[in-house]
Amino acid sequence: MASQPINDTFLIRWAIHILYKMLSIRWISRILSYTRLIKYIGPGVLIILWSVCVKSTPFTLLAEASAMRFVSENTKIPVPKVYSAFEHRGRVYIIMELIDGTCLAGDWCRRTPDSRTRILNSLRGMMRQLRQIPNPSGASISNIDGGPIYDQRLPGPHQWGPFRNIADFHRELRGNFEEPVCNGEFVPDLARLIDFHKQPWPASVFTHGDLSSFNILARGDEVVGIVDWETAAWMPPYWEYTSTWHVNPYNPFWQEEVGRFLEPFPEALTAEIYRRKFSGD
Known part of the structure; x- marks a missing residue:
């Protein structure tokens, strides 16, 4: 639609x-x-x-x-x-x-540990709310209106899908490889990526997709706004974690905080490294 x-x-x-x-x-x-x-x-x-x-x-x-x-x-x-x-x-x-607030990227490194903890706890609660929204179509991958997803970080076209399920999305994401063979040679990392993609998956969850510290606004220790929802979509459960971890090369400090407000998916992070290697990201 x-x-x-x-x-x-x-x-x-x-x-x-x-x-x-x-x-x-x-x-x-x-x-x-x-x-x-x-x-x-x-x-x-x-x-x-x-x-x-x-x-x-x-x-x-x-x-x-x-x-x-x-x-x-x-x-x-x-x-x-x-x-x-x-x-x-x-x-x-x-x-x-226009929300009156300062992006976390601007002053995060100057905040006290207590201030950071309060903000991260608040973000964790917000992400829990987002994850609790049921996907009306089950495991499909699409934007909020059932159309294609948008993400400039994905290889090739910026708009993908929509996909009936996570398996179809994963197949497209790895270039339709079904066997871990490239140019006639067995590729161990590709085998690991395929194994990760082919495991059983629960329903997709609503995901912001760009939770950089530049897109989170605060006044004092209160989170007052999350902005830039252009990549928001129904995505695999791990997608928020891996996309946030890789989201912006200009705030590497944020990688240290991601696991404090999002459920960590270390296996997915490793698989994302394999995917980026094969797609040339």
């Missing part, structure tokens, strides 16, 4: 269209930036009047807005409130709440 727009009204479309037209005029853009009425905080992401965030990148999808609304309706995890989401001329725009 294709992801649907949210609160897609003529007035909102008109306002966003006028805003981007104004920003394309250099002197107007400079005035808006100087007065801080508009502020860019990243490629394709801007802040309006200190309280509203507009996200529109070449990779922004309506499924991200659907995921945030879904999490808000089914958990107590703090996520941005989605005001509107629509597609215009092949580009998606998400208008959402």
